[in-house]
Amino acid sequence: MQSNIDLRSDTVTLPTRTMREAISIAAVGDDHSREDPSVNQLEIAASEFTGKEAALFVPSGTMANLVALLTHCGRGDEVVAGSESHITNHEGMGAFVLGGLSVRTVTNDFKGRISLEELKNALRPEWPKTAVLCLENTHNRCGGSVIPKSEIKALATVAREHAVAVHVDGARIVNASVALELPVADLVEDADSVSFCFSKGLGAPVGSVLCGSRDFIEEARFNRRLVGGAMRQSGIIAEAARYALEHHVQRISEDHANAQWLYNELGQLDGITMDPAGCDTNLVFFELDPGIDGQKFRSALAENGVRCSGTSERRVRMACHLGVDRDQVKEAARRTAKVLAESIGRN
Ligand SMILES: Cc1ncc(COP(=O)(O)O)c(C=O)c1O
Known part of the structure; x- marks a missing residue:
């Protein structure tokens, strides 16, 4: 599982x-x-x-x-x-x-x-x-x-x-x-x-x-x-x-490093544009291309065991925190790439 x-x-x-x-x-x-x-x-x-x-x-x-x-x-x-x-x-x-x-x-x-x-x-x-x-x-x-x-x-x-x-x-x-x-x-x-x-x-x-x-x-x-x-x-x-x-104050730098890693990794994928604000801290935002349905993308990602949130239909937020380590962040990036490739294929 x-x-x-x-x-x-x-x-x-x-x-x-x-x-x-x-x-x-x-x-x-x-x-x-x-x-x-x-x-x-x-x-x-x-x-x-x-x-x-x-x-x-x-x-x-x-x-x-x-x-x-x-x-x-x-x-x-x-x-x-x-x-x-x-x-x-x-x-x-x-x-x-x-x-x-x-x-x-x-x-x-x-x-x-x-x-x-x-x-x-x-x-x-x-x-x-x-x-x-x-x-x-x-x-x-x-x-x-x-x-x-x-x-x-x-x-x-x-x-x-x-x-x-x-x-x-x-x-x-x-x-x-x-x-x-x-x-x-x-x-x-x-x-x-x-x-x-x-x-x-x-x-x-x-x-x-x-x-x-x-x-x-x-x-x-x-x-x-x-x-x-x-x-x-x-x-x-x-x-x-x-x-x-x-x-838990100093360890927050780990969340920032994980988020930066995730921001860079996702930035290499087709179908999304990383937030122009960049990634100063623990939050990673990206925008799905117009052809991708945000609701379906989030649901498909959740079915693959990765939960994320959004501030609008196509704007996605992923937050790094003390409940996720680097290996999990890497796994989340891998599953996001898979779901994104499938979403692009579908549209
Ligand atoms: C910037 C900011 N201020 C205030 C709050 C409200 O905090 P709470 O959910 O504890 O009411 C949040 C919650 O996400 C937030 O992001």
Whole structure:
């Protein structure tokens, strides 16, 4: 029987044996009352990791972003975010429905970049007032691209000139930091707040964190409760996150090397065009030629034991993560080549 190779996302990882051991001895308490030692320790570790004064553990990346927006904005304020950002494409409803916020988009180019000129034109002092600029790093839909510190600084400078706060959706900020060989704290120095996920490249089962100034996080704590994200003995999951932060950061370079290998290998195949963004981190994107049916291609690949995802009908994403090693990535490339050859033959 063929082995299954799951490249749909870096969220599909399962906790390792040693992570499970750490979970099994986690000290826990009631986090509502700030009495969970594992959560408290995780929040201290996350604030040090990002160079911010304080941190707040939340169940998901979506909630981390939502709580950040609710905290930066008053009702009726405007959020400016990239046209390809996760916040705009996959979470926007939360800001509208729960926050009474409008989300205005500025164009992300193929590398996830935002033009300073367009940003300047998008920020407004009133009716509605822009309260926060959201940046995403790495940029998921733009090839998992890294946004360098110089770019964050330039955008943050414009935002600051307009009295607008800066939030970084750093669901995969650890990937950016590893790729740039720059500590996370350095990379997000110019942001007022940053969120990141433990459940993606870091390989923990659940959880994200929002980091910022002490006052900001105090207010965020209230907003987390408002949206139902305050948990009880959440040390059980916080301990897995803490383990991931201690043991899984440096190994992310293996995922990047595997993804680069896959990007180069698939680039030699007929029937697809590799993403112009290239492969900065762990995500590999390609576009199927117009004659190939995306749905059928993905199904045929799944029948061959390789699962992938897509951001549109013909755009395919493959994610490398701690659940797949180089041999499995090579095998996935071999099966992709086979399915692609058959798909071209059929059309
Ligand atoms: C860039 C980015 N931000 C936020 C999220 C949301 O994370 P979660 O799935 O934990 O809600 C994701 C999820 O894929 C993401 O890619």
